[in-house]
Amino acid sequence: MSPLSHGTSQQQPDEPALAVNPFSGQANPVSGMTEDPPKHRLAERPLAPDTAYQVVRDELMLDGNARLNLATFVTTWMEPQAGRLMGESRDKNIIDKDEYPRTAELERRCVAMLADLWNAPDPSQVVGCSTTGSSEACMLAGLAMKRRWTQRNADRYPGSARPNLVLGINAQVCWEKFCNYWEVEARQLPMEGDRFHLDPHEAVELCDENTIGVVGILGSTFDGSYEPIAQLCAALDAYQERTGIDIPVHVDGASGAMIAPFLDPDLQWDFRLPRVASINTSGHKYGLVYPGVGWALWRDKAALPEDLIFRVNYLGGDMPTFALNFSRPGSQVIAQYYTFLRLGREGFRAVQQATRDVAMSLARKVEDMGDFTLLTRGDQLPVFAFTTADHVTSYDVFDISRRMRETGWLVPAYTFPPNRQDLAVMRVVCRNGFTRDLADLFAQDLARLLPELRDQPHPMVRDHQAGTGFHHSENRAER
Known part of the structure; x- marks a missing residue:
């Protein structure tokens, strides 16, 4: 448990236990009975390894797809040999x-x-x-x-x-x-x-x-x-x-x-x-x-x-x-x-150049949509940031972040620090594994949202520091 998490000393009467699928069979190898274990305290008896694996795996299915996470700088793909x-x-x-x-x-x-x-x-x-x-x-x-x-x-x-x-x-x-x-x-x-x-x-x-x-x-x-x-x-x-x-x-x-x-x-x-x-x-x-x-x-x-x-x-x-x-x-x-051994200098150069090419190409596509102003173009880090253009008044970057999340894309929206708190942006991090095909799909999904967003009377009102789940202090902590 994280030291900043809050636990409970005992199972609450109205709190459900972890659900165990009856198809898991003999969930409890000691008693021979399927028994749902508690969530916030250790169960009295062990689970079968396959049952424990399935319970955890099922819960993790609710996480986002790491390959579609354009917020994180962290590597989400390596070769099977690695x-x-x-x-x-x-x-x-x-x-x-x-x-x-x-x-x-x-x-x-x-x-x-x-x-x-x-x-x-x-x-x-x-x-x-x-x-x-x-x-x-x-x-x-x-x-x-x-x-x-x-x-x-x-x-x-x-x-x-x-x-x-x-x-x-x-x-x-x-x-x-x-x-x-x-x-x-x-x-x-x-x-x-x-x-x-x-x-x-x-x-x-x-x-x-x-x-x-x-x-x-x-x-x-x-x-x-x-x-x-x-x-x-x-x-x-x-x-x-x-x-x-x-x-x-x-x-x-x-x-x-x-x-x-x-x-x-x-x-x-x-x-x-x-x-x-x-x-x-x-x-x-x-x-x-x-x-x-x-x-x-x-x-x-x-x-x-x-x-x-x-x-x-x-x-x-x-x-x-x-x-x-x-x-x-x-x-x-x-x-x-x-x-290092696998890629050498030439391999690293090819991988990083491909990533930068994807970032710069996607940045141009976002700019060509007409609703956005680019702050950076992906020509240094394979990362670019953009905000809504001055003429866009019906939606903001937080609306985009929320709607893109509905299609599986995790894109952070946040305000800049002093003295530019007035500026709210989105940032797209391109990494190895985020291919040109995926970038094209991202651009298509973004373009598909724009007509509906343009028809809004105004941006949705929300807490911009928490509304998207991607306030920048979280992303800065990914080290």
Whole structure:
């Protein structure tokens, strides 16, 4: 049970039990009788395995179709061979590196491959690790930035100095969590006009001697756009020349760090920029692996303070670890290595290009319908955002989201954060497995709805933060 869920201590008299189909046969192997188990407390006796399987499977049928979920960035399809590898290794605990040395070796190879992919000056000096996703990776990167700052300011902290982190308001919610949990002031640059992410020069204006770092986002979850990492680094270079204050950059490449190396190789955003101290990505997004796996890499050992690394020997051997979690499955790391081995650079380039082509083609079809204004076109992340055109007054994006859900499509509608709360948009995330045929079906279903929506007297009144089930704080949490 989720720690934020509310349970009951005993079955309520008027609450139905889980229904067991009589065709399941001998549901209770102990008593030989079919007995519906309670929902909110453990039953006294076990169920037959096939019966338990069927009960759970039937309930999960009510979930949405993952392939039609255009809200999530998370991978929803892998090859059967990858699935078999994950199934065969599901019992391996990635933390037990002494017991599973080959799994540990595959993790090291993945780190080395990412260091090379992200143009580290000396890949052998890069320090990195797998994580449960980009949320944990960002937390670790934030901790490293804060620890480096505290070491440089030991005479002022703890004391009157309060560390701060500079980032755009479009940053994923995990950065807000980091600042909250580790007592760092979040200095967030709001959106203004048609600028939907961080502006380098305005970001520098928020910096001072207490800034632990600046976060640049390679692929905003709000609209799929890249933040200008090279310009941000240049602005911080000029700031250091003026003030002597050296502020590192962390690149949150949850999605873009697995797109840009293949489709935008000349874009300067990675370790080619000396100011970039660390990078994270989600293996389970455009790394093409089922959830959950992420990666965090630091330019060199100096970027990751040694006192953040713990060493334990009670699993056998000396085991260094830097993680918020301890035990977690090794199967996702194995699947990541499989994907790297399977595709190589050419394969990744082909997959990501096909995904971007689908996104750009679908964005054009949406624009050609005449009712919508595109904010982005899928030419950076394979993601595009759009809103209703000025002349559309009978419906809004929340109406579209609700009606598309009736046909199986899950498309988020949400308002932008400060200072553009006036702007309500829809966002379409294109992933591997969302083919051109599926995109054509999406466009047809959307076009089919428009005549009826145009005949409405006005948009439906609802709570825009909860009406579609896709308010943006949920989507930002998918890491």
